[in-house]
Amino acid sequence: MFASAATHDNGLARELSSARAQLASQERQIQELNHRIANSLQLAADMLVFEQLRSRDPLASAALEASRARLVAVGELHRYLYDHAGRATVELSPFLAGLCQAIAATTGLNCSIQADLTSVPGDMAQQLAIAINEFAINAAKHAYDGKPGGRLVVTCRRDGRELVLTVADQGKGLTDGLGRKGGLGMSIVAAIVRDLKGVLTVQGDAGAAFTIRAPLRAQPPVIDRSFQAWACE
Structure with a gap:
C-alpha cells in the first residue's frame, strides 16, 4: 500500500515537473515574441522617419509623423511586456510613464503622468495607449500649433x-472652431471607447480635457507556482 502511494506521488511529481517546464518554455517564447515585435515596430517607425524627411508635402509629412507615433505607442506596450515577463496584466503607472516619455520624444510635448497602480489586461492597456497617443497628437497639432513644450x-x-x-x-x-473632434485620430478613439464599452466626455473651455470612463474587466487568475518546490523534492 505504501509502495503504491509512493509510486503515485512520484508520478504526480513528474507530471507537475513536466507541466512546469512547458509553462516556463511558453513564457520564454512569449517574452521573445514581445521583444521581436517591439524591435520590428521600432524599425518600422524609423523607416517612417526617413520617409518623412524625404517628403516635401506638409500633409504627407504630418500623416507619416502620426503613423510613427502610433507605432511607437504599441511598441511601448510590447517593450513593457518584455521587461515584465510572466505578468498577465499591465500596471498602468510604470507603463504609462514609459509611454509618456515616448510621447514627449515624438511630439515635443511636456507630458506628465498621474496614475495609481491599477492593473489591466494587456489588450486594454494597448487600447488606452493608442487613445492617449491620439489625444497627444491632437494636442500637439491643434492646441499648441506644432510648437514644442x-x-x-x-x-x-x-x-x-x-x-x-x-x-x-x-x-x-475647443471654442475656436478647429474641429478637434473630427479626423482620423478621434475616429480611432471613438472606436476604442466603443470596444471598451466606455463613455467619452470632452471639456474645452480652458484647454481641452478628454475623459474615458470604462468598466474594468475581471483579471485573469494568478497562477500559483508554490507547487514547484514540492514537485522538485
Missing part, C-alpha cells in the same frame, strides 16, 4: 469597478 497631463485612476482616464492640455481649448 506644450503641457499634456495624463491621469488614470480607479473609481469602483471603472477605470477613469483623462488627457488634458492647456492650449486653445
Whole structure:
C-alpha cells in the first residue's frame, strides 16, 4: 500500500515537473515574441522617419509623423511586456510613464503622468495607449500649433469597478472652431471607447480635457507556482 502511494506521488511529481517546464518554455517564447515585435515596430517607425524627411508635402509629412507615433505607442506596450515577463496584466503607472516619455520624444510635448497602480489586461492597456497617443497628437497639432513644450497631463485612476482616464492640455481649448473632434485620430478613439464599452466626455473651455470612463474587466487568475518546490523534492 505504501509502495503504491509512493509510486503515485512520484508520478504526480513528474507530471507537475513536466507541466512546469512547458509553462516556463511558453513564457520564454512569449517574452521573445514581445521583444521581436517591439524591435520590428521600432524599425518600422524609423523607416517612417526617413520617409518623412524625404517628403516635401506638409500633409504627407504630418500623416507619416502620426503613423510613427502610433507605432511607437504599441511598441511601448510590447517593450513593457518584455521587461515584465510572466505578468498577465499591465500596471498602468510604470507603463504609462514609459509611454509618456515616448510621447514627449515624438511630439515635443511636456507630458506628465498621474496614475495609481491599477492593473489591466494587456489588450486594454494597448487600447488606452493608442487613445492617449491620439489625444497627444491632437494636442500637439491643434492646441499648441506644432510648437514644442506644450503641457499634456495624463491621469488614470480607479473609481469602483471603472477605470477613469483623462488627457488634458492647456492650449486653445475647443471654442475656436478647429474641429478637434473630427479626423482620423478621434475616429480611432471613438472606436476604442466603443470596444471598451466606455463613455467619452470632452471639456474645452480652458484647454481641452478628454475623459474615458470604462468598466474594468475581471483579471485573469494568478497562477500559483508554490507547487514547484514540492514537485522538485
